Amino acid sequence: MPRLESTARLQALMLEAFRECDAAARAPQGRVAWCTSVGPVELLRALGFAVFFPENHAAMLGASRAATDLIPAASAEGYSPDVCSYMTSDIGAFRRGVTALSRVDPSITSVPRPDVLVYDTNQCRDVVDWFSFYGRQFGVPVIGVAAPRGVDAVTDDLVAAVASQIRGLVAPLEAIAGRRLDPGRLRDAVAISRDTSLLWRRVLSTGSARPSPLTFFDACIHMGPAVILRGDPRSAAYYEGLLAELEGRIARGVAAVPGERVRLYWEGMPIWGRLRDVSDLLARLGACVAGSTYCSSWVFDALDPAAPFDSMARASVELFITRTDAVKERVLADEARRYSVDGMVFHDAKTCPNNSNCRYGMPGRLAAGAGVPSVIVHSDLNDLRLHADEGVRLALEAFVEQCAEASP
């Protein structure tokens, strides 16, 4: 598979961001906030916090296949192996005194010490338990937003309720940051996030080209800045470059999967510890995973610098993961059409029920209603004890064969 030239810039940018967090944690005047990956990061940027994202850290533990060995340390402390393996691997790493950041820069020997942890439960409740662990460890506040779940229509009432909670974070965060919130800086951060988000959307949309210039697996890597540098102008600059490269690929007809013959859509979490293996397997079969719900989770259409709190709230409430199955089904049908895919891969991630949308009959309804065939792979985001290589491989190979057979 052709390698994206932007990857080198990506690595440098991520390294820079991790070093900044590390430096902020060491500096006497530095302030570090830990934030959930779709939490109110713009507010934190505007208040001058260096922002660290434990989910990103956990994904790094998963991708480096360290997670499985770390989870037992959390289990031994009473965290069930059935709950979020991002959380358990991250807590396990902390207990063992290791960090995935050391793999990026050996001089970084620990996660940056937080001054505050800020969550949004729009993804799951586990983030509260996760952050509360660190709140106790470091003796720092844990504050956040309790988001509505099972959202059908995104009503003004729901948005107002979340916006009110985000506003409620300002006073405690100001006290920790030691400065007042500058509304102009908040507007700027929201504007940058919006620009980043729009560029990220355009990057992902290139996947609708045939052949696709990028795969879900590429996007899982290149989404880094959209997650950890949201609200930072370097992220938008990065995606301008990546977008240009991908559009160049489209113009030249360069396929991310040479000989693309089957197009798929990935629903659910990546299998971080097998990202490369699954990517290589599908590429060998000529199957391109052109789109995904996961990577689209960092597209926030609602962000509006003219109404920072309300638009941050709307972006949070609109998230795919918070919605009802009926809404999700419509989104998946639309996405399948938009990316003109032959089928959908549902990842049933054992420890991530909120991001496993195949458990309430969705695949059958999607096939009956939108004519989208699918396969379910049973695995996990981080815990490879819940992954069987042979079973996943067989399911994916058989599904690609089925899709190829059905193609005109």
Place this chain on the structure above:
Amino acid sequence: MNGPFYCGIDVGSSYAKAVLLDGAGRVAADVVRRTGVAFEAVAEALRADLLAAVPGALGGIERTIATGYGRENVPFADGAVTELTCQALAGWHLFRRAVTVIDVGGQDTKVIVLGDDGRRLSFQMNRRCASGTGAFLEEMAARLDTTPAGLEALAERGHDAVALSSFCTVFAKSELLSLIRGGRSVEDIALGVYDAVVRRVVEMTPLHDGIVLTGGAARPGGVLVRRLEAALGRPVLVPEKPQLTGALGAALMAMRDGGAPV
């Protein structure tokens, strides 16, 4: 028998099977061996078995397709295809109608739905757990101090099947211990083991008419077939040699790839 010949090799987790088709698509020979741990060696042995049965096929095998867990370990194969595709092809070849193939394999159970043109519409595989698979039967047989064939012989004499509640093979084995301690007859326990497999199968997907049961445990007229029929309330179609349908599908694939009509 006329050449060219087409060969299908199914290296499964417990047994390796091979089917040789002649130029007219008739089965010229079929063989079964324990898979063991040397996939390449068993594949070579199967080929030798076929050639011993049909000496005229020596040098006349036009194409070989491998399938099963060891499909990538058949050095003389011209291609590898999953057993789901092979089971679908064989199901269509044998019955020529919309059917749902249930293959109870050694390590997994698959349910494959075929349309009325023979195309695969969907498939399901059992989840991570081994319950509902051939391996489950083997494990339970071992727990009852017998062989898989012995387990079926015991079940034939059972009348009041015990209910095994566990999804997990390991837990099911401990349930067996409790049942033995509680004085249940080993025959009724053996019958309950088959019912446990049936329950795992029927919960995988809605099962309508045209059910085909394949796999080594699906002996025509055997306990598994009868218990599945009882659970579904209707007859089940069973190929003459249900253990060989994967290899048959692979041989059919070899024939189709070779340009011959299937």
